[in-house]
Amino acid sequence: MSDDKRPGWLLRRMFGKKEEAWPPEPVPVQPPDAKADARPEPTPAAEPVAPPLDSPASISEGQPDFATGAADVAHVPLPASEPSQADSDKNAVPDEIEGADLQPVEEAVEEAPATSLPPTPEPEPDPAPGAVQVVMPEVVLPEVVLPEPEKRGWWSRLTGGMKRTSSALSERVTGLFTKRKLDADTLEELEDALIQADFGVETAMRISEAVGKGRYEKGISPDEVRAILAAEVERALLPVALPLVVDGAKRPFVILMIGVNGAGKTTTIGKLSLKLKAEGRSVMLAAGDTFRAAAIEQLKVWGERTGVPVVAGAxxxxxxxxxxxxxxxxxxxxxxxxxxxxxxxxxNKTGLMAELEKILRVIRKIDPDAPHAVLLVLDATVGQNAISQVELFSKAANVTGLVMTKLDGTARGGILVALAAKFGLPVHFIGVGEGVEDLEPFAARDFARAIAGLEAD
Known part of the structure; x- marks a missing residue:
């Protein structure tokens, strides 16, 4: 039998082991006096055990050398019969590995039987983005619902709203009266600064005269100028700082709100309804701005917020x-x-002003004294244009009082002083923001000190 047909040849070829490292399988030997059995005893199948690994050099030497140790097994007779077809097939080299570069296989280690372990709990899945798992109002609410800035008082909101006007004036005053003697040129520059802030020529001249009175060729500090400015503004505004008085004997007390586009009439009505209801009065709203669909819806929203009925049409x-x-x-x-x-x-639109007069005539058919108050809502950002608005609306609707809005959006808040000096109409409310609390009754002293950049006293 050739070397390639000897048992175990495949493993020897795979691992290139020399004969001394590959002892032949023992073959049973009959005693000399016993007759050999015609059929060889089946050799029990033994599990192949991986041999110890040789160096890679032994693989590259070619076919294994079987010469060594051959004499030791020469006397052992071979089995009488050829190996069965099953053994030949078992030792055949599969086509998939014929000629392949085979590497030694490490000794197989029998795995221990798996021990029954308790199932590992699956980890909780990460929450989806934006999902809320735990609500802790005691931690979140104090930071979100009750922020400190929301608790500002009226003075803080007023000075914040008037910041643009007061800052512009303070910069001019500081530049004019720092390390400089008071003279005619300085007073003229002060007068120009006041006119640019829409105080009006008359008011600007009066304030300049008050600053220069008895102080020529003397030094004066910016703080002294601001104090004089506040005193003169307060003096001009005190006669017009009057509250809105609702006559309880007239039910309903009719207030007609008028003004140009964008002045803030509808928003002012909503804020005013809240204040009147807080005083314990019952209120009703009429959506008379029938030309703008948004105004009708806006007034309905205010009615829902305040629990006030709204009369509206198409x-x-x-x-x-x-x-x-x-x-x-x-x-x-x-x-x-x-x-x-x-x-x-x-x-300046005579047709629209005529329509306003028609509204007045119609409601006077029910009560000749109605409306009992006509409030003109003015936008502070229009500056001197507010003067012409007061003139023409007063002719058409007999304006009884003013509401000045958007003082926080201009550096020319002095227009209120000019209106007071020219018309003497009561100023009932001023607004310095969009919030409900940003509409407050007008106070001359607070306004004067805020516009001059002074602190409350």
Whole structure:
């Protein structure tokens, strides 16, 4: 039998082991006096044991050398029969590995039987982005719901809203009166600064004269100039700083809100309704701005927020007719105050001003004294244009009082001083922001000190 047919040849070829490292399988030997069995005893199948690894050099030497140790097994007779087909097939080299570069296989280690372990709990999945797992109001609410800046008082909100005007004036005053003697040129520059802030020529001249009185060729500090400015502004505004008085004998007390487009009439009505209701009065709103659909919806929202009924019609409805129906409804319900919104109209449009006069005529058919108050809402950012608005609206609707809004959006807050000096109309409310608390009754002293950049006293 050739070397390739000897048992175990495949393993020897795979691992290139020399004969001394590969002892032949023992073959049973018959005793000399016993007859050999015609059939060889089956050799029990033994599990192959991986031999110790040789160096890689033994693989590269080619075929294994079987010469060594051959004499030791020469006397052992071979089995009489050829190996079975199954053994030949078992020792055949599969086509997949014929000629392949085979590497030694490490000794197989029998795995220990798996021990039954308790199932490992699966980790909790990460929460989806934005998902809320735990709500801790005791931690979150103090930071979100009750922020400290929301607790500012009126003075803080007023000075914050007037910051643009007061800062512009303070810079000019500081530049004019720092290390400089008071003379005619300095006073003229002060007068120009006041006119640019819309104080008006008359008020600017009066303040300049008060600053220069008895102080020529003397030094004066910026703080002294600011104190004089605050005193003169307060003196001009005290006569017009009057609250809105609601006559309880007139039910409903009708307030007509008028003004140009964008002045803030609808928002002012909503804020004013809150204040009146806080005083314990019943209020009704009339959506008389029938030209702007957003105004109708906006007033309805205010009504929902305050729990106040709103009388509204379709867009484009007759404003005078709606005011008439609202007046009748408020009178029948015994409402204390009826606030009537109107469409914004330019003071130079005679047709729109005539429509305003029609509203007045219609509601006077129910009460000749109505409306009992006509409030003109002015936007502080329009500057000197507010003077012409007061003139023309007063002719058309007999304005009884002013509401100045958006003082926080301008550096020309002095227009209120100019209006007071020219018309003497009561200023009932001023607004310095969008919040409900940002509309407050007008106080001359607070306004004067805020516009001069002084602290509250």
């Amino acid at each position: 867009q484009g409805a007759d404003a005078a007719g709606l005011a008439f129906e609202a007046f009748k409804a408020a009178k029948a319900a015994g409402t204390d105050v009826l606030l009537i919104d109107t469409a914004g109209r330019l003071q």
